[in-house]
Amino acid sequence: MFERTILEGARLRLLELHQAEALFDAVDSNRDHLRRWLPWVDGTKSVEDCRAFIRRALDQFAHGHGFHAGIWAGSRYAGTIGHHRIDWANRSVSLGYWLGADFQGRGLMTAACRQFVTHAYAEMRLHRIEIRCAVGNLKSCAIPERLGFTREGTIRQAERLHDRFVDHAVYGLLAGEWRG
Numbered sequence: 001m002f003e004r005t006i007l008e009g010a011r012l013r014l015l016e017l018h019q020a021e022a023l024f025d026a027v028d029s030n031r032d033h034l035r036r037w038l039p040w041v042d043g044t045k046s047v048e049d050c051r052a053f054i055r056r057a058l059d060q061f062a063h064g065h066g067f068h069a070g071i072w073a074g075s076r077y078a079g080t081i082g083h084h085r086i087d088w089a090n091r092s093v094s095l096g097y098w099l100g101a102d103f104q105g106r107g108l109m110t111a112a113c114r115q116f117v118t119h120a121y122a123e124m125r126l127h128r129i130e131i132r133c134a135v136g137n138l139k140s141c142a143i144p145e146r147l148g149f150t151r152e153g154t155i156r157q158a159e160r161l162h163d164r165f166v167d168h169a170v171y172g173l174l175a176g177e178w179r180g
Contacts (some may be wrong), residue, residue, distance in 0.1 A: 001014050002014040002067060002069060002119075004115050004119075006071070006108065006111035006112050006114075006115050007106075007107060007108065007111050009073060009074050010071065010072065010073045010074075010078070010108055010111070011071075011072050012069040012070070012071060012072075012081070012112055012115055012116075013069055013070050013072060014061065014067055014068075014069055014070075015054045015057050015058070015067075015068045015069060015070055015080070015082075016054065016058070017051060017054050017055070017058075019054065019070055019077070020047050020048075020050040020051040020054055021047050021050075022070070022077035023050040023053075023054070023070065023077060023080070024044070024046065024047045024049070024050040025077065026077040026078070026079065026100050027041065027044050027050070028044075029100070030100045030101055033100070033101040034098055035162075036137075037134050037137045037140065037161070038098060039159065039160065039161050039162065042162075054068075057082065060083075060085065064086070064088075065083070065085045065086050066082065066083025066084070066085060066086045066093060067082065067083060068080060068081070068082030068083070069081055069082065069112075069116075071099065071103075071108055071109070071112050073103055073106075073108060076103075077100075078099060078100055078102075078103040078108055079097065079098050079099035079100055079103060079108070079109065079112075080097065080098055081095065081096070081097040081109070081112045081113065081116055082095070082096055082097070083095060083096075083116075083120075084096060086124075086126070090127070090128070091125065091126045091127035091128065092126060092127060092128035092129070092130065093120060093126055093128075093129055093130070094129070094130040094131065094132065095113065095116060095117075095129060095130070095131050097109055097112065097113065097140075097143075104139065109143055110143050110146050110147065113131075113143055113144075113147060114147060114180065117129055117147065117173065117178060117180070118178070118180050121175045121178050121180075126175065127174065127175050128172060128173070128174055128175070129149075129172070129173050130170060130171065130172050130173075131143070131144040131149060131170075131171045132155070132158070132168040132169065132170050132171070133168065133169050133171070134159065134161070134166040134167070134168060134169075135154060135166065135167040135168065135169050136166065141169055141171075144171035144173070145171070147173070148173060148177065148178070148179060149171035149172060149173040150171065150172055150173065150177075151169055151170070151171050152170045152171065152172045153169075153170050154167050154168065154169055154170070155167065155168045155170060
């Protein structure tokens with residue numbers, strides 16, 4: 001099981017099925033906030049949708065392809081961070097994350113990403129971590145910049161976001177560059 005303290009009163013916990021209701025409540029109460037940058041929000045309509053996501057995340061974890069964790073601020077579910085599928089041949093992974101509006105500006109996501117990066121390099125022995133953010137999502141882009149990632153370029157029209165395509169900024173960090 002993966003569980004880490006990231007800040008005083010805040011922890012990362014491996015996603016488990018019993019957290020589905022808390023996850024759904026966090027998504028549902030932040031629907032407008034999250035929908036601006038995340039295309040999956042409209043498809044998350046029930047606790048069962050969150051259970052299905054957690055089942056896929058647990059299957060990913062069981063097969064050694066990465067994991068997803070809930071971000072907890074006290075007893076409140078604040079957001080999620082997770083690996084997209086680990087590429088073991090190249091020892092690389094991409095991170096994805098989101099945070100509820102009430103929890104922004106506290107350093108939670110930067111601390112969560114710092115913990116994931118440290119874990120990836122120290123314990124998983126990965127070589128490269130990538131974070132992609134919609135170019136206009138300045139709060140999301142600030143996180144890899146704060147952590148010392150290099151902005152490597154822009155992928156034009158990388159993602160369909162509801163009725164439009166958005167460009168992605170690509171940030172990369174190599175194991176030897178991490179100063180944790």
